[in-house]
Amino acid sequence: MELLSVRDLNVGFFIEEKFALAVRDVSFSVKKGETLCIVGESGCGKTVTSLSILRLIPPNGRIVKGNIHFKEKDLTRLSEEQMRDIRGKEISMIFQEPLTSLNPVFTIKDQIAEAIIVHENVLKQEITDRCITLLKEVGIPEPEKRLYDYPHQLSGGQRQRVMIAIALACNPSLIIADEPTTALDVTVQAQILNLFKELQERYKISLLYITHDLSVVAQIADKVCVMYSGIIVEEGSVENIFYRPAHPYTRGLLDSLPKRAHKKQKLKSIPGVVPDLLSRPKGCPFYPRCSLTKQVCIEKIPNFKELEDGHRVRCHILG
Amino acid sequence: MNRGFWAIFKKDKLGMLGLFIFILFFVIAILGLILTSGRHPLFDPSMIRLEEKLKPPLSHANINVLSPEQIPPFGIYIFGTDELGRDVFSRMLQGAWVSLTVGFVAVGISVAIGIVIGGIAGYFGHYYIKNYHMLLICLFSLGIFSFVKRYWSALFCTLIFLLLLLYVKTKSPFLKKGIISVDTLITGIIDVMLCFPSFFLILTIVAFIPGSLYSIMVVIGLTSWMGTARFVRAEFLSLREQDFVLAAKALGVSEFRIIFRHMMPNAIAPVLVSATLGIASAILTEAGLSFLGFGVPPPHATWGNILADGKQYLFDAPWLTFAPGIAILVVVLSFNLFGEALRDALNPRLRY
Numbered sequence: 001m002e003l004l005s006v007r008d009l010n011v012g013f014f015i016e017e018k019f020a021l022a023v024r025d026v027s028f029s030v031k032k033g034e035t036l037c038i039v040g041e042s043g044c045g046k047t048v049t050s051l052s053i054l055r056l057i058p059p060n061g062r063i064v065k066g067n068i069h070f071k072e073k074d075l076t077r078l079s080e081e082q083m084r085d086i087r088g089k090e091i092s093m094i095f096q097e098p099l100t101s102l103n104p105v106f107t108i109k110d111q112i113a114e115a116i117i118v119h120e121n122v123l124k125q126e127i128t129d130r131c132i133t134l135l136k137e138v139g140i141p142e143p144e145k146r147l148y149d150y151p152h153q154l155s156g157g158q159r160q161r162v163m164i165a166i167a168l169a170c171n172p173s174l175i176i177a178d179e180p181t182t183a184l185d186v187t188v189q190a191q192i193l194n195l196f197k198e199l200q201e202r203y204k205i206s207l208l209y210i211t212h213d214l215s216v217v218a219q220i221a222d223k224v225c226v227m228y229s230g231i232i233v234e235e236g237s238v239e240n241i242f243y244r245p246a247h248p249y250t251r252g253l254l255d256s257l258p259k260r261a262h263k264k265q266k267l268k269s270i271p272g273v274v275p276d277l278l279s280r281p282k283g284c285p286f287y288p289r290c291s292l293t294k295q296v297c298i299e300k301i302p303n304f305k306e307l308e309d310g311h312r313v314r315c316h317i318l319g
Numbered sequence: 320m321n322r323g324f325w326a327i328f329k330k331d332k333l334g335m336l337g338l339f340i341f342i343l344f345f346v347i348a349i350l351g352l353i354l355t356s357g358r359h360p361l362f363d364p365s366m367i368r369l370e371e372k373l374k375p376p377l378s379h380a381n382i383n384v385l386s387p388e389q390i391p392p393f394g395i396y397i398f399g400t401d402e403l404g405r406d407v408f409s410r411m412l413q414g415a416w417v418s419l420t421v422g423f424v425a426v427g428i429s430v431a432i433g434i435v436i437g438g439i440a441g442y443f444g445h446y447y448i449k450n451y452h453m454l455l456i457c458l459f460s461l462g463i464f465s466f467v468k469r470y471w472s473a474l475f476c477t478l479i480f481l482l483l484l485l486y487v488k489t490k491s492p493f494l495k496k497g498i499i500s501v502d503t504l505i506t507g508i509i510d511v512m513l514c515f516p517s518f519f520l521i522l523t524i525v526a527f528i529p530g531s532l533y534s535i536m537v538v539i540g541l542t543s544w545m546g547t548a549r550f551v552r553a554e555f556l557s558l559r560e561q562d563f564v565l566a567a568k569a570l571g572v573s574e575f576r577i578i579f580r581h582m583m584p585n586a587i588a589p590v591l592v593s594a595t596l597g598i599a600s601a602i603l604t605e606a607g608l609s610f611l612g613f614g615v616p617p618p619h620a621t622w623g624n625i626l627a628d629g630k631q632y633l634f635d636a637p638w639l640t641f642a643p644g645i646a647i648l649v650v651v652l653s654f655n656l657f658g659e660a661l662r663d664a665l666n667p668r669l670r671y
Contacts, residue, residue: 084571089571
């Protein structure tokens, strides 16, 4: 049973009077209690994908094609009011920068309460109690005191915990986390990831986790989608992606991870940069940086090839 | 208010002084309102005593020449008398209420207009005014003009309407095309309003409408909202792009609630500060209008017209100008001090 399934999603933007597709034919699905990671470099359309699930793309963007099914509802067809009922209650989102995502003039309690007030009719005392339980849940010490702090009085890790508490406030069935640990240091990152896992086990929440960090993926994901330049180039289970990567881009990403064992070696990287939104190559978007490029790659975008169960790759040469 | 606001405010000695002086003046103004009104007020501001012209402050009334009801309370002219022998202290008391309410009502009006217009420009500024909006506006004003029988203006509207319609016939996607964005329109209006020297604009308007206390307040309010509007627009432009606005949207908060509950508290601090300064300048504007004789009509005293009457006797009876002048100075100064303390106390980053 799929909780969220995205089919052939195409999202475009008007940039300088031109229309460019930032996300092309993206399809994926998340089951109940499962974690899907979307991996890719900056500017490859990860954030746009996640924002378009909640229909929060900036005003110059459009969902051109495709549908997003969530619990038998097509999110692309819902009215703005119906969408508002889903946001925060059924699907909540956690952003990259916890300091700027929290309103600086409100206390922690006000911010958590906001999520509850918007979606439910509850008494004031009950709200305070729920805020305290939520803060305990996400592992903030002395929640009764912290309740009346302002965001700038908390540390980065605590702020992100508060963001998670806000996301959990209405018991959503899906949480979209857009690089939630990027602004944190590694030890705090590990704590936050453990918190995600714990909460997921306890509440059977599905998680759509967006990151550029493969070490995070290895810790948290069940399934992985690798995105490049607006398309999904490879998808599969964590084992498949890490042990049997098929697409040259995935291989490149794995190779460029720093390894402790090879201290003396120079860190590998993929040459070149992600193509600009307005000047994308016609064929496979990765061919300018690929070492295996052939004529067919320049001419057309490859289709998915099924390798094993659930492991699919978009490449003309490999797979 | 928020927790800690008062604790921070208390530490600012000058701000506390400003607040204290302001409260004092407010109490005096309310007392003055009670003591100077009615048939036989305790302090009668319009009692004329031609025998006691231009008496200096703290001089005793000459009981022998005055009839019993002409004698001021305690037999003393606290601030002296003016050229008609009226007690300046009583007149100051009567004027205090006008000066303070002018500040509040005028600034209240200007802040309300400024927040709404600035908020629209800042938050909805990127929307375009489409041609069919223009057609609707034309139709609407056509209706209004024919209703109030301004047929030339109605004809003008019809003309524009027909021209637009003709243009629609030639180009089909015209209706959906935007002409100017909301932001451009509003900033344009603000700039035009700012181009008028506002004091003279007020003078012109006051020359046309009957000068009463309330029309002056409204006119000052209607001609001084531009600063607030610009403030709010600039704040909203930067706040709109902040992550917490997106986060609030992702929580399912409605647009209205985002504007007024999430964005406004972030934008309100500079607005409040400029409002306190605005109160000071509204008091000055009212005083200036009264000074020029355009303000509140004569028998009623205001600080401005006491000042104006006194200017002819500047060397013979300086207390006529000093008393209202110092009162205005002290109130304006206390408001500025209060405003600055407010700005510091409203900054959540200074809280602990």
